[in-house]
Amino acid sequence: RKEVEQDPGPFNVPEGATVAFNCTYSNSASQSFFWYRQDCRKEPKLLMSVYSSGNEDGRFTAQLNRASQYISLLIRDSKLSDSATYLCVVAGYALNFGKGTSLLVTP
């Protein structure tokens, strides 16, 4: 079983829509969790860390459910500039990356 699994995508949504991505991880001892954003052929960039209490950064909300080993990312009021691949990442001795979910926001 892959350590980090994500929704396969792609997600095509209109501007202004709310979209949610989900991710599950297999190692119950994992301590740190992140969402990264990757634009085509560019490097991954840290979007936000994910905490057990949930955290919000503007239009982005991340949630962690340790009991279910589940992580989510909610994007409200989608913008064209949100189009990218979103990587769910779980920290062990190195980072374990999901394969990513592609988001396309259309006018």
Added chain:
Amino acid sequence: DADVTQTPRNRITKTGKRIMLECSQTKGHDRMYWYRQDPGLGLRLIYYSFDVKDINKGEISDGYSVSRQAQAKFSLSLESAIPNQTALYFCATSAGKGTYEQYFGPGTRLTVT
């Protein structure tokens, strides 16, 4: 200036050639990593180093070697390049000390013909 730089940014080489990819960072981080990314496979760890005297194999180290020349420099070598090493290679750094966030360089696109 970018905190994590990689050279070259693009490289085309022939099968059997030796090639070195270089990574430098000005973030002052102790930990450095090399990943490769292939379509449909995501990011996979090749090697990582927690300090200058520490080198560890990652998930897919066969066919690769690394050198940590200084805290700020970590290079990846392909001793004898083969076509299935065609990929996008990323270097990353992290501070360690209880933090896990990694910061990536811009990547090197390598093509082996």
